[in-house]
Amino acid sequence: MTGRIAIAGSVAAKPGNAGHTWQFLQYLLGFKRLGWDVLLVDALPAADPAGVRWVAAVMDRHGLGGDWTLALGDGTHAGLPRRDALDHVASADLLLNVMGFLTDAELLAAARRRVFLDTDPGFAQMWRELGQADIFTGHDVHVTIGERIGRPDCTLPTCGLQWVTTRQPVVLEAWPAAEDAPVRPFTSIGSWRGAYDPVEYDGTRYGLRAHEFRRFAGLPATTGHGFEVALAIHPADAADLDLLRSTGWTLVEPAQVASTTDGYRRFIAGSRAELMVAKGMYVQTVSGWFSERSICYLASGRPVLAQDTGLSDLYELGAGVLAFATPDEAAAGVESITRDYARHARAARAFAEEHFDSDKVLTRLLERL
Secondary structure, three states, X not given: OOOEEEEEOOOOOOOOOHHHHHHHHHHHHHHHHOOOEEEEEEEOOOOOHHHHHHHHHHHHHOOOOOOEEEEOOOOOXXXXXXXXXXXXXXXXXXEEEEOOOOOOHHHHHHOOOEEEEEOOOOXXXXXXXXXXXXXXXXXXXXXXXXXXXXXXXXXXXXOOOOEEEOOOOEOHHHOOOOOOOOOOOEEEEEEOOOOOOOEEEOOEEEOOHHHHHHHHOOHHHHHOOOEEEEEEOOOOOHHHHHHHHHOOOEEEOHHHHOOOHHHHHHHHHOXXXXXXXXXXXXXXXXXXXXXXXXXXXXXXXOOEEEEOOOHHHOOOOOOOEEEEOOHHHHHHHHHHHHHOHHHHHHHHHHHXXXXXXXXXXXXXXXXXX
16 A cells, blocks of 8 residues: 655754654654655744754655655745645645644645544543643544553543554664664653643643652662663753752753754663653553654664553563553562663564554554544
8 A cells, every 4th residue: 555645743843852853754754665655744833944954954864855845934835835735735645633733724625634643642632621622623533642542441531533543653774773782871861841731630630741750760779770861851840850860860961862863863772771751641541652762762672661551451561661650660670671681672672573663553554544
């Protein structure tokens, strides 16, 4: 199965944020590997030279130089001109609209099939149920990476929609298994709070990564092992910064390790393993969410110690990927990975090949669509 696809998402708004950019590259490169004609559809409210330069450089670097268009808010486009972008969208088999990012009425109307891709399960569903926002309307199909949606113990609202579930893809040829020994300890990379506020829903407050991370602040002292975190954290969170430093975490500026897509790959490949602490929303809803960063670690042959979001229902864990719910379980996972590192590293790459290979994930998604 081959065809034409448009993928709408926000890349230009976060120049220098390679982890965020890689989430979109996996889909663009993955579909292109399958023989699809791809186009990234992006937009900025106003012309931003940094954002334009970032998209242009990233797309050129990864062989996608002619496969993007960026609306600049004044009717002009960088990359593919608007007329050509409209033609691509109109002739595409589907438009994959990540988190409903694309709101351009003309482009949306041109699409023959509009597919909503939910990459932050829980937030948009609860906003809709609470009457705060509805970003689902106007789409023909709704896809989520919250694989446990609809199960009895999963509190993700379905909003009366039929959800197609999918795993996130990793392009294995772009993420080869690391050949060199790791030079960093257990690492983590991401934002401390993220773009959204906590949500009060049905008597429960669904939190962010910050609220979960604090529970595991004692891991360096408990395990005696090093932990390095590249966190986008605001200086106003001074108490959290003090907590992390005082409990033995090494803090790295994200710009030092994730300002380019290649630098991001090197940071992950140089890590011993990932400690993945999830947003409270994903954990509390038992959503089955699994991080797009974690699959990059796995593909690189780096084990993942992941906070449990209901993962044991979806995967056979214990080698390459270990799940934890409590600080004691996290500490035990650190010891297991450290004690038998070579086995876990081999299993990590095998886990990525079995579950997240873009060829498999995207082919299955296309079949379901």
